[in-house]
Amino acid sequence: MNEWLTTAMIAFPVAAALLVWLVPWSNQVAGSLALLAALVEVGIWINALTRFDFDGAIELEQRHEWFGDLGVSYHVGLLGWSLWLVGMTVVVMAAAIAYAYWTGRESPRAYFGLMLFLTGAIVGVFSSQDLLVFYVFFEAMLIPLYVLVGVWGGPGRLGATIKFVIYTMAGSLLMLAAIVAYGIERGSFDLAEGGLSDNHWIFLGFVIAFAVKAPLFPLHGWLPDAYRESPAEVSAVLSGVVSKAAGFGFLAIAVPLFPEPADDLQPLVLGLATAGLIYGSYLAFRAPDVRGVIAYSSLAQMSLITIGIFSLDDLGSSGAVLHMVNHGLVSAALFLLAGAVERRTSTGEFARLGGMARGRPALATVLMATGIIALAVPGSSAFAGEFLILAGIFDDGWGWAVAGAFAIVLAAMYMLRLISGVLHQDVGPAVPEEALDLRPAELAVIVPLVACLLALSAWPAAITERLSF
Amino acid sequence: MDTPVVDWFALAPALALLAAAGVALLGAVLLPRRAVHAFGAIVAALGFAGAGVAAALLYWKSPEATYEVAEAIRRDRFGALAQMIVAGAGLLAVGISYGHRTRREHVGEYFALLAATGAGMAFFVQATNLMTLFLGLEWFSICLYILCAIEIDRVSSLEAGLKYLIVGSFGSAVLLFGSALVYGATGELEFGAIAAAISDQGLVNDGLVLAGLAMLLAGLGFKASAAPFHMWTPDVYEGAPTPVTAFMSAATKAAALVLTMRILVTAFPAEEELWTVAVAVIACVSLAWGNVAALVQRNLKRMLAYSSVSHAGFMLIAVAANNELGAKALLYYLIPYSAASLGAFGVIAARERELGERVTLDNIGGMGWERPVLGASMWIFMLAFAGLPLTGGFVGKFYVFAAAYEAGWWWLVVAGVIATAISLYYYLAVIRSMYMRMPAELRLVPAGGSPPREALLSTSVVACTAVTVGSFFAVEPLIDLAEKAAAQLPF
Numbered sequence: 001m002n003e004w005l006t007t008a009m010i011a012f013p014v015a016a017a018l019l020v021w022l023v024p025w026s027n028q029v030a031g032s033l034a035l036l037a038a039l040v041e042v043g044i045w046i047n048a049l050t051r052f053d054f055d056g057a058i059e060l061e062q063r064h065e066w067f068g069d070l071g072v073s074y075h076v077g078l079l080g081w082s083l084w085l086v087g088m089t090v091v092v093m094a095a096a097i098a099y100a101y102w103t104g105r106e107s108p109r110a111y112f113g114l115m116l117f118l119t120g121a122i123v124g125v126f127s128s129q130d131l132l133v134f135y136v137f138f139e140a141m142l143i144p145l146y147v148l149v150g151v152w153g154g155p156g157r158l159g160a161t162i163k164f165v166i167y168t169m170a171g172s173l174l175m176l177a178a179i180v181a182y183g184i185e186r187g188s189f190d191l192a193e194g195g196l197s198d199n200h201w202i203f204l205g206f207v208i209a210f211a212v213k214a215p216l217f218p219l220h221g222w223l224p225d226a227y228r229e230s231p232a233e234v235s236a237v238l239s240g241v242v243s244k245a246a247g248f249g250f251l252a253i254a255v256p257l258f259p260e261p262a263d264d265l266q267p268l269v270l271g272l273a274t275a276g277l278i279y280g281s282y283l284a285f286r287a288p289d290v291r292g293v294i295a296y297s298s299l300a301q302m303s304l305i306t307i308g309i310f311s312l313d314d315l316g317s318s319g320a321v322l323h324m325v326n327h328g329l330v331s332a333a334l335f336l337l338a339g340a341v342e343r344r345t346s347t348g349e350f351a352r353l354g355g356m357a358r359g360r361p362a363l364a365t366v367l368m369a370t371g372i373i374a375l376a377v378p379g380s381s382a383f384a385g386e387f388l389i390l391a392g393i394f395d396d397g398w399g400w401a402v403a404g405a406f407a408i409v410l411a412a413m414y415m416l417r418l419i420s421g422v423l424h425q426d427v428g429p430a431v432p433e434e435a436l437d438l439r440p441a442e443l444a445v446i447v448p449l450v451a452c453l454l455a456l457s458a459w460p461a462a463i464t465e466r467l468s469f
Numbered sequence: 470m471d472t473p474v475v476d477w478f479a480l481a482p483a484l485a486l487l488a489a490a491g492v493a494l495l496g497a498v499l500l501p502r503r504a505v506h507a508f509g510a511i512v513a514a515l516g517f518a519g520a521g522v523a524a525a526l527l528y529w530k531s532p533e534a535t536y537e538v539a540e541a542i543r544r545d546r547f548g549a550l551a552q553m554i555v556a557g558a559g560l561l562a563v564g565i566s567y568g569h570r571t572r573r574e575h576v577g578e579y580f581a582l583l584a585a586t587g588a589g590m591a592f593f594v595q596a597t598n599l600m601t602l603f604l605g606l607e608w609f610s611i612c613l614y615i616l617c618a619i620e621i622d623r624v625s626s627l628e629a630g631l632k633y634l635i636v637g638s639f640g641s642a643v644l645l646f647g648s649a650l651v652y653g654a655t656g657e658l659e660f661g662a663i664a665a666a667i668s669d670q671g672l673v674n675d676g677l678v679l680a681g682l683a684m685l686l687a688g689l690g691f692k693a694s695a696a697p698f699h700m701w702t703p704d705v706y707e708g709a710p711t712p713v714t715a716f717m718s719a720a721t722k723a724a725a726l727v728l729t730m731r732i733l734v735t736a737f738p739a740e741e742e743l744w745t746v747a748v749a750v751i752a753c754v755s756l757a758w759g760n761v762a763a764l765v766q767r768n769l770k771r772m773l774a775y776s777s778v779s780h781a782g783f784m785l786i787a788v789a790a791n792n793e794l795g796a797k798a799l800l801y802y803l804i805p806y807s808a809a810s811l812g813a814f815g816v817i818a819a820r821e822r823e824l825g826e827r828v829t830l831d832n833i834g835g836m837g838w839e840r841p842v843l844g845a846s847m848w849i850f851m852l853a854f855a856g857l858p859l860t861g862g863f864v865g866k867f868y869v870f871a872a873a874y875e876a877g878w879w880w881l882v883v884a885g886v887i888a889t890a891i892s893l894y895y896y897l898a899v900i901r902s903m904y905m906r907m908p909a910e911l912r913l914v915p916a917g918g919s920p921p922r923e924a925l926l927s928t929s930v931v932a933c934t935a936v937t938v939g940s941f942f943a944v945e946p947l948i949d950l951a952e953k954a955a956a957q958l959p960f
Contacts, residue, residue, distance in 0.1 A: 065945070066944060066945065067864070067944045067945055067948055068945065069794075069797075069948060069952065070868075070871055107838070132867070135858070136858035136859070136863070137858075139857050139858045139863075140857075140858050140859055142857070143852065143857060143859070146897065146900070147900070147904060150901060150904065150905045151904050151905050157905075158901065158905060161901075162894070162897065162901075165893065165897060166890070166893060166894065169889075169890055169893050170890045173886040173887075173889055173890050174886065176867070176870070176886060177870070177882050177883060177886045180867065180870045180871055180874050180882060181874055181879065181882075183871075184871055184874045184875055
């Protein structure tokens with residue numbers, strides 16, 4: 001029973017997607033079915049959590065031969081830290097589907113089917129224990145995203161999607177070449193069986209693919225347009241969940257399988273990540289619209305996570321995992337809030353917003369709470385994550401830690417600017433009097449995310465002591 | 470003089486299709502006008518199905534490769550698997566052809582020619598002798614020339630047929646000249662005997678042999694649409710009736726590439742340092758030229774024609790690898806590629822029939838929403854061409870890259886990867902048009918409305934989708950088939 005749980009978490013949303021696509025449901029029924037499926041998925045994850053043994057071995061493992069002659073097998077399983085990433089995924093996807101259901105999307109059967117399919121693909125990425133299975137799920141994420149952004153996105157969506165897909169695919173194809181090289185030489189594509197390699201080129205192939213996905217400076221060109229043009233909940237998923245596939249890749253594949261190249265290229269990666277952290281924070285501070293701030297802050301936070309992973313020690317990696325979960329929840333909540341603001345004001349530009357706190361206590365409270373967790377106020381889980389990352393990197397050079405700490409100050413600057421720009425001061429020209437406070441349905445979607453964050457803030461050890469490192 | 474022993478079972482696939490062609494022709498003459506269409510289609514379908522079954526039986530019953538009919542053809546699993554692919558392609562092509570609108574005249578001849586082409590290809594892939602190679606090549610090529618021109622009331626069809634005739638004949642002539650040179654140098658026609666003669670008589674660096682090999686490669690490259698021998702492909706694919714294009718893009722390529730691998734591995738193992746490099750270079754040129762040219766196309770048939778040039782490049786990488794993994798990769802790749810190709814042209818045929826004009830990126834707009842089944846299928850076919858997972862196209866590319874890497878051609882892997890990245894742009898452009906453009910931008914359908922939707926075409930397209938996706942999940946059985954087939958080549 002246990003060994004089927006992982007495959008169940010992958011296959012169930014895909015089966016639900018097929019059901020939604022193939023049967024001619026009415027729009028309401030399709031949305032309800034999708035939401036139900038997403039919630040059942042969360043239930044399956046909770047079940048997996050209760051059965052999980054955090055002792056360090058791969059749990060809930062399943063392996064079937066796929067093509068035996070090259071040593072490729074369908075091998076899935078979870079470690080402690082990937083379990084938490086899966087958990088974050090299913091929670092964020094449930095919130096996104098709920099938000100889309102409440103907001104209403106055109107052609108809902110197609111839309112919800114794609115979202116469910118995306119859920120299955122992302123869970124698959126986090127459960128892969130075989131390089132080719134990882135690649136398959138990594139690419140499978142892209143297929144629904146292309147259509148989701150391209151059909152339901154904003155006015156500039158065609159250019160945004162083409163950039164997004166070409167950037168990501170270029171990176172992934174380099175990774176495919178690296179995978180082929182590694183697997184053919186080793187005779188197996190399995191993560192456990194393949195063994196260590198000291199080939200710097202293969203390592204680079206992986207790093208570049210993950211650097212595009214995260215994204216990391218300087219491969220972040222696709223980021224602003226994609227995040228601005230997607231529907232709000234798809235941006236939430238892109239920023240919160242899909243970018244973590246890169247984190248998973250670094251932590252499960254690039255660093256463990258290539259210890260020597262990771263060590264050699266550590267200064268390069270740390271340098272680029274630090275540059276991204278500072279550059280992203282600076283751009284977030286200068287961004288003229290809500291989505292821009294969140295998008296560039298995503299660049300900065302993913303760079304910070306990469307710094308944590310490339311500290312190449314357990315402290316930094318624990319901090320990276322905690323921060324991945326945090327950032328997933330935070331940026332999902334922020335994007336959903338940005339969506340809520342946009343629905344009321346038809347814009348996200350700070351110049352035309354302001355003073356929304358007046359008469360809207362729920363919006364003000366939730367945005368403020370999410371915002372200060374995002375800026376890593378001491379006491380929040382984001383602070384715990386960042387602290388662990390900086391502690392981890394300190395051993396490799398105090399300079400990196402200083403740069404990281406400086407970026408945290410910048411994070412405070414751009415987050416407070418976001419909060420103030422939307423909520424405080426004079427009422428902006430685009431904010432109508434009649435714009436309502438957050439409706440109960442929106443609260444029902446966003447507050448659970450914030451509640452998870454608050455719970456993690458109170459008890460970060462729930463994750464950091466259950467990582468199976 | 471003794472007549473050679475003929476193993477009729479080995480010839481069964483070709484004979485089944487020849488019989489079907491004959492019966493279809495007789496039906497075209499003897500039956501009343503109205504019955505000819507259905508009769509021709511059924512007979513051709515039965516012919517292809519029968520050939521497929523015969524090929525499967527042949528595969529099953531050929532644990533050893535043997536020479537038949539005085540060493541003119543080879544009965545082995547490699548040929549049998551290729552015949553199965555051709556038969557499958559033919560069957561799906563019949564499904565796609567059935568409702569083609571201009572089918573009033575020459576319907577019986579059309580199906581008879583389709584079956585005859587299949588027969589020629591089935592014969593061709595078993596050829597193990599320069600004479601039977603040329604015979605098979607001309608057999609199916611002439612049938613194809615006529616098929617391309619069969620819509621005689623449409624100028625572009627006639628032009629396509631004529632262009633294919635002229636360029637194809639030139640290619641065949643080059644191939645024949647090359648064969649003559651090889652025969653002149655070695656005194657042998659049969660592939661295995663040529664290899665023996667080259668090594669025994671020390672002809673490894675002989676000018677005649679090398680020139681003959683080069684011309685053989687060029688002639689086969691013409692047929693396989695490999696750059697720089699592909700100049701006929703875009704115009705012919707565009708002008709020919711879409712079902713014929715569908716069949717050509719799948720079956721001709723399968724036959725040509727399978728035979729290229731057979732002749733290079735069997736007849737010229739001594740020259741492998743030379744021809745692997747030559748094939749690798751041709752593969753790179755095909756990848757580059759095919760992808761870059763496809764980027765600027767608006768007409769879908771031309772775009773897919775250039776894309777088929779790039780896929781020939783991919784499959785030639787498997788040939789250049791010159792190892793068993795490469796043969797496996799080639800045979801496996803042909804399966805999702807053929808299915809996706811037939812399906813994609815089938816969807817284009819459906820759109821053509823709706824609109825009554827050539828299908829471009831503009832007028833396919835909104836088709837994804839209007840016709841969800843065909844739209845979703847086209848989406849899957851484009852993903853299969855691009856080599857994205859959840860389609861067999863991904864596994865095919867993976868195997869090709871694995872074969873190239875195992876042979877040490879790592880730069881071919883990089884070239885393939887770059888080509889795939891470039892190709893994404895135009896494959897996604899099709900998906901973009903179908904789903905992301907609003908149907909309001911379309912021109913209206915011609916007066917009289919669109920013809921009714923066709924179940925047979927949709928079924929054929931869905932069957933193609935099933936093969937494309939199924940070959941991703943059921944890799945092991947298909948690779949097993951390919952492995953046993955590849956094992957019978959003399960590596």
